[in-house]
């Protein structure tokens with residue numbers, strides 16, 4: 001539940017965000033630049049909110065005697081389907097475009113190789129177009145994708161090479177089970193840490209209407225370069241983007 005967001009859309013905003021979900025609570029200052037902006041501009045704020053919630057979940061696990069198994073150098077989960085929002089897709093493309101030429105080319109080659117594997121497996125259409133999923137659930141698509149064992153194009157030496165900029169959903173994935181379980185085809189034996197899935201909120205940032213169900217509106221990270229970038233929405237004050245994010249996240253968690 002969002003208890004307080006004070007917003008003045010004409011000036012840079014720093015506000016205190018108090019948020020409680022189940023047994024987790026955060027109380028953290030967050031900032032957004034002033035004026036109208038594209039939603040990419042508020043991604044650092046959304047990352048900070050999710051990081052704070054994940055930190056709270058980690059602290060709860062530790063105090064309960066459960067150790068988080070995730071470590072630098074363990075990239076087993078980085079072969080999973082990573083659903084990202086339109087906003088994150090454009091941000092990801094911009095991040096790649098801003099790399100030095102050699103790295104940019106290497107990344108693009110990895111994205112191309114991943115796209116070929118997905119295409120050869122007959123999964124491209126369903127993954128890129130919600131209308132072509134033919135009733136297959138996200139879980140079913142996710143398992144079919146995971147079976148291909150395609151390393152995320154950003155995975156280097158089994159570590160995330162864009163850790164500070166990684167997608168919101170990657171931040172929310174932690175396990176307490178042995179790392180080896182994460183490689184199981186059906187994810188048997190994986191014990192994930194219960195973290196509120198605020199990343200769902202990013203899927204609805206650019207919805208045409210507030211009531212639109214945007215939970216199926218995601219793009220697999222590995223296919224982020226496969227189509228033209230999602231169209232830019234109209235600019236809004238930063239606090240409006242933040243409110244949209246929380247409204248959709250709340251709806252997603254209630255669904």
Ligand code: SF4
Pocket residue numbers: 077078079082152153154155156159160161162163166167170
């Ligand atoms: S972006 Fe980083 S954390 Fe996320 S799947 Fe790719 S390598 Fe792993």
